[in-house]
Amino acid sequence: MANLKDDTRGQWILLSGLTIAISLVTVAVLLNQAAVTGYYSSNAALEFPKEQIRDLTTQTRETAQSATLLAYQLNQSSNLSVPTIITTLLENYSMQTSILYASHGETVDIRVSNVSMNTSNTTIVDSIWMNISYYDGNTFYSSEPEIIEVNA
């Protein structure tokens, strides 16, 4: 057997090894570039919390509607006025929603700013004005006031 230095057989193995090494490096470089491009192109649009904010306002609107109906019923057997009961119910809703959103790392603040009564029939609530604000570190949303018609 020829010694290590003089043994010149195995040219094809050497050549194929070199080819594979170069193509691996090329593929690695291409993949790196693809990963960077993918990160930058889509992050911000995906991060925008459209659904969270939409859910928040929709849920607040629904809750205000049902709180009003519930307040009319509770008013029959209580000394408290309808606006007071609505405010109490919505404060409860606000507290629970804040806790739910806080578990996703989002700050939510919902307050009743005004309960507006019907001018001709002052026992009926026309609309509820609510201050909604949302913040997740990137996006701040506030609707002050969100005017919710509850006179069905």
Add this chain to the structure above:
Amino acid sequence: MIPLHQDERAVSITMGYIMFSAIFIAFFVIVLMSADEILVDRPSSVVMENEFSDIGNMMATTLTDMYLIAPDNGRIDTSYTIPITIAGEYYAINADTATTDQIIEIVSSSSDRTVSVTISGIASTMAINGTALSSSQIHRISYDSRK
């Protein structure tokens, strides 16, 4: 006369070597001269085109999302991140013509490359303006119903 395939006159190893060397050197010089165009310019222009339209689409998507949830009385503030350079060039996101042309332009500051993205007509109901330069990474979009 010697048969053609056995006639080895006029064949010189040295001459062949020089001729082949010359051909290879010429080939190498041509490749070297166009290497910049093939390996750098064309890929970077493709990358720029793609990334510019990516950023334009990102802006258009975010603006449309904001438009969809915009409150009647209130405001929205959101931040977004963009790369400082694309293919080694600084650029600007320009929404100044958005209200009239319904487009956002991404303009490179060193070459004259421009990519325009449409914003699906929302600018006619919600005025959009502003310019963002890529020299800082974080930018904000604000909406205020009172302004």
